[in-house]
Amino acid sequence: MSHALAIFSILSLPAAALYDSQKKVEHARLYGNVDSLAYYFVDLVVGTPPQRVSVILDTGSGICAFPCAGCNHCGHHIDPIFDIEKSGTASWLKCAFNRCPVGRCMSEKCYYYQGYTEGSSITGYWFEDMVSLGDMIQHNPQVKARMGCHSNENNLFYTQKANGMMGVGPGGLEHEAVLDQLLQDKAHVSRKIFSVCLAEWGGQFNVGGYNDSYHTGPMQLIPMMLRGFYGVGLTKMEVGDMSITNWHQSMIDSGTTYTYMNSKNYRLLATGVEKACSGQSQPCGGKKHGSSCWKLPNGPSKFAAITVFFDSVETKWVPEAYLYRKGDSDTYCYAFQDDGPTANTVLGAVWMKHQEIVFDLDNKKVGIAPARCSITQCSERHCSVVLGVSKQ
Structure with missing residues (x-):
């Protein structure tokens, strides 16, 4: 820039x-x-x-x-x-x-x-x-x-x-x-x-x-467990014809960049994403780049959304969130990570992207709503820090 x-x-x-x-x-x-x-x-x-x-x-x-x-x-x-x-x-x-x-x-x-x-x-x-x-x-x-x-x-x-x-x-x-x-x-x-x-x-x-003027769909409420962290009952993820269960203990953590999960679920989720892209001459608008990245000249919009279940409540983890862009390039990488065979699940900042996550402490509920959280490409403070531009 x-x-x-x-x-x-x-x-x-x-x-x-x-x-x-x-x-x-x-x-x-x-x-x-x-x-x-x-x-x-x-x-x-x-x-x-x-x-x-x-x-x-x-x-x-x-x-x-x-x-x-x-x-x-x-x-x-x-x-x-x-x-x-x-x-x-x-x-x-x-x-x-x-x-x-x-x-x-x-x-x-x-x-x-x-x-x-x-x-x-x-x-x-x-x-x-x-x-x-x-x-x-x-x-x-x-x-x-x-x-x-x-x-x-x-x-x-x-x-x-x-x-x-x-x-x-x-x-x-x-x-x-x-x-x-x-x-x-x-x-x-x-x-x-x-x-x-x-x-x-x-x-x-x-x-x-919260700010419902950002919401692009209805907000859904799920139970929240206060255990020294914000715990939620993640029960299943689905992508394509892949259904993945056994997520163990799950927490929401904005201070953790990626979303971490056990090794088996990581492999199944990555396989499900890639399988949903198969059978196309240019899979999901690009091609695989290494083990966990893709070259996508037009972005990740052709990837399938991951459906995230909290018991009977269904939410969407959109590809613009579970894939993150490397700098200003056309390379996008998985924002979910393998944390070992027995790991619990940490829903990090990448899971929270493009959603408003509402923490209702009195009622012990978490609200999840698809949202357009920003309309700018570059935040003011980021520009001033990285490019040396004065704050206006």
């Missing part, structure tokens, strides 16, 4: 959705892409005066944390490092009688450590401050919440462009975390609901409700 085209893409973006005071729903634009960043992130405005930080939206964890000034080992990220000393409303979470409400005591402050299976980890200290969702354009109300200041980050946390992580999983609820405080702000948010709508580039995050 040329520099001039990048500027045009930014200036031609639709206006960001503002806080809806009538429905009491907060809106924030999401940024990111499966291939270029491998995650989607949202802005937070923290402190007084406000400082903006970018955080990966993660339904699979509960911590909201990012690097702070004085960090011993932190990478270079999209936004300037947060400086707690410049916020007049910030305060460290202190120990009382050598005990902390969360974490453990170190240097008279409450300390956290979070490690991840691929080897990344973050450590730091908890603080409390005023925070609002999105950037200042959205005019979302402020709440006081607990967040983490990294004093050390490594591996993926060190190299990622987004500053930090915003966990919105059930493990962060009822513990003074950001999402919990937003949902408790009954003057501005009336329902204990949040929703995520992901496109190829960017999307939208809503707290207090």
Whole structure:
């Protein structure tokens, strides 16, 4: 993309959705892409005066944390490092009688450590401050919440462009975390609901409700199990004449890029997709490229949709979601992955694409609606980060 085209893409973006005071729903634009960043992130405005930080939206964890000034080992990220000393409303979470409400005591402050299976980890200290969702354009109300200041980050946390992580999983609820405080702000948010709508580039995050103006079909509700993660009862996937069962325990995790499954189901699903393309002179509009990719000059629209069953509820996993594009090329690869013979199922960001996923916490339901989550090819923050274009 040329520099001039990048500027045009930014200036031609639709206006960001503002806080809806009538429905009491907060809106924030999401940024990111499966291939270029491998995650989607949202802005937070923290402190007084406000400082903006970018955080990966993660339904699979509960911590909201990012690097702070004085960090011993932190990478270079999209936004300037947060400086707690410049916020007049910030305060460290202190120990009382050598005990902390969360974490453990170190240097008279409450300390956290979070490690991840691929080897990344973050450590730091908890603080409390005023925070609002999105950037200042959205005019979302402020709440006081607990967040983490990294004093050390490594591996993926060190190299990622987004500053930090915003966990919105059930493990962060009822513990003074950001999402919990937003949902408790009954003057501005009336329902204990949040929703995520992901496109190829960017999307939208809503707290207090959802945005049905994006929906291209009816929303269906399925039971949700809160087990430290958002569990759902995935029972079957069908593609062509292939029917695949035994999905074990299944969870929805926006912080996981791909959709992971056990080895047998991966092989059956890939075989079903390829079999549905067979018998054509140019299978599904292209040709196989390696073991899990395709050369598709006109995109993946000729591939069959995968029908995903949650007991009797049928939903569609469209090819534009289960295949992801490599850069600006005509190469598309499977966005589902083999996680070993006994693996459970993780429905990652790629499964959430082109759908609005609604988390109704009071009723313990997940809503799934096909949706057009974005109409742009390049998100504003992506363009400004990758191409060096100023934010307009």
